[in-house]
Amino acid sequence: MKTRTEEIAQAAKAAVEAALWAPSIHNTQPWSFGVSGDEISLRADPDRKLRVSDPTGRQLMISCGAALFNVRITLLALGYEPEVRRIPDPERPLLLATVRVRPGQEPGEHVRLLHGEIERRRTHRSGFTALPVPDRLIDALVAEATAEGGHVTPIRSDASARVLAALTGAAQDVQSQNRLFVLELMRWARPPGSSRRDGVPAAGYPTDPRRTYPQHFAQRDYARGHEWGMAPDERVSASTGLVALLSTAGDSREDWLHAGEALQRMLLHASAYGLSVAFHTQALEMPELREFIRRHLCSDEPPQMIMRLGFVIDESESVRRAPSEVLE
Numbered sequence: 001m002k003t004r005t006e007e008i009a010q011a012a013k014a015a016v017e018a019a020l021w022a023p024s025i026h027n028t029q030p031w032s033f034g035v036s037g038d039e040i041s042l043r044a045d046p047d048r049k050l051r052v053s054d055p056t057g058r059q060l061m062i063s064c065g066a067a068l069f070n071v072r073i074t075l076l077a078l079g080y081e082p083e084v085r086r087i088p089d090p091e092r093p094l095l096l097a098t099v100r101v102r103p104g105q106e107p108g109e110h111v112r113l114l115h116g117e118i119e120r121r122r123t124h125r126s127g128f129t130a131l132p133v134p135d136r137l138i139d140a141l142v143a144e145a146t147a148e149g150g151h152v153t154p155i156r157s158d159a160s161a162r163v164l165a166a167l168t169g170a171a172q173d174v175q176s177q178n179r180l181f182v183l184e185l186m187r188w189a190r191p192p193g194s195s196r197r198d199g200v201p202a203a204g205y206p207t208d209p210r211r212t213y214p215q216h217f218a219q220r221d222y223a224r225g226h227e228w229g230m231a232p233d234e235r236v237s238a239s240t241g242l243v244a245l246l247s248t249a250g251d252s253r254e255d256w257l258h259a260g261e262a263l264q265r266m267l268l269h270a271s272a273y274g275l276s277v278a279f280h281t282q283a284l285e286m287p288e289l290r291e292f293i294r295r296h297l298c299s300d301e302p303p304q305m306i307m308r309l310g311f312v313i314d315e316s317e318s319v320r321r322a323p324s325e326v327l328e
C-alpha cells in the first residue's frame with residue numbers, strides 16, 4: 001500500500017511528464033519544474049527564450065501556459081484538484097506558477113478525453129482535406145478557450161483570411177532576410193537523424209509544402225534550402241482549412257499564460273475530434289503587424305496565435321526531452 005505522500009509524489013511526476021508534451025515555439029520547451037511535497041512549481045527557462053523573435057517572452061509564456069494546462073488536466077484526470085497560483089511572487093519573475101495537489105473527485109468523461117490526447121496531439125504543417133470543420137465543433141473549441149480566459153475568433157470572411165495570409169507572407173519574407181532571425185531559427189531546426197530531443201525535427205514538416213487554397217499561409221523555413229523534411233504525400237489535400245485567431249482581453253504576462261492554457265485546452269479538444277491545427281505566428285513577432293491585426297481583425301484585443309484548423313490524413317512527428325532534464 002502506498003502512503004498518501006507517495007501517491008501525491010507519483011501524481012506530481014505524472015503531471016510533469018505530461019507537461020513536456022505541450023506545444024512550444026520552435027519546440028524550445030522553455031520550462032523547468034520542481035516538485036516539493038504536494039507542490040509543483042513551473043519556471044521559465046531564460047536560456048530557451050528567443051531573444052530576437054520573442055524579446056518580451058510572450059511566446060515563451062504561451063508555451064509555458066500550455067504546459068501548465070497539461071499539469072492541471074493530468075491532476076484532474078488522476079482524481080486530484082490542482083490549486084494554481086499564477087505568477088505568485090513578483091520578486092521571482094521566472095516562477096510562473098505553483099500548483100498544489102489537493103484531494104479531488106473522480107474525473108468526468110471530458111477531463112479523461114482531454115487528458116488522453118496530450119501525447120497524441122501534433123502540430124500540422126501543410127494543407128487540410130476539403131472536409132469542413134463542423135459548426136458544433138467550432139462552437140465547442142470557442143467555449144473551451146473561453147473557459148480559460150482566451151477568445152477564439154473563426155475568420156469566416158475570405159477577405160480577412162487573405163489579409164492574414166498576406167501579413168504572414170510579408171513577415172516570413174522580412175524574417176528570412178534578417179540574419180538574426182535566420183540564425184535564431186537555425187539554432188532550433190534539427191537536421192535529419194539528429195538525436196536532440198528539442199527543436200523542430202526534419203520529420204515534423206513536408207519538404208515542399210504545397211500551396212493551400214483559397215488562401216496560402218507561408219510556412220516557417222526550418223530547412224533553409226536543405227532537402228530536409230518528409231516527402232510530400234500525394235494524397236495530402238490543399239485546403240487552407242478554417243483560419244482562426246486566439247486573443248486575450250489584456251496583454252500582461254498573466255494574460256499570456258492564460259492564452260497558453262486556452263490554446264492547449266482547445267488543441268486537446270480538437271485532437272479528440274480528429275481535428276488538426278497549424279500555426280503561423282510570424283506576423284505576431286513583428287510589433288507593427290501585430291498591432292495592425294489587433295486593430296483590424298481582432299476586435300481590438302491583442303492577438304496571441306494565428307491558426308488554421310482542419311482534418312488531415314497523416315500526422316507529423318515531434319520530440320521531447322526526458323523528464324530528468326527538466327526536473328530540478
Ligand SMILES: Cc1cc2nc3c(=O)[nH]c(=O)nc-3n(C[C@H](O)[C@H](O)[C@H](O)COP(=O)(O)O)c2cc1C
Pocket residue numbers: 021022023024025026027028059060062063066121122123124125199200220279280281282317318319
Ligand atoms: C507560441 C507558439 C507559436 C508557434 N508558432 C509556430 C509557427 O509559426 N509555425 C509552426 O509551424 N509551428 C509553430 N508552433 C508549433 C511548434 O513548432 C510546436 O509546438 C513544436 O515544434 C512541438 O511540436 P508538436 O506541437 O508537434 O508537439 C508554435 C507553437 C507555439 C506554442
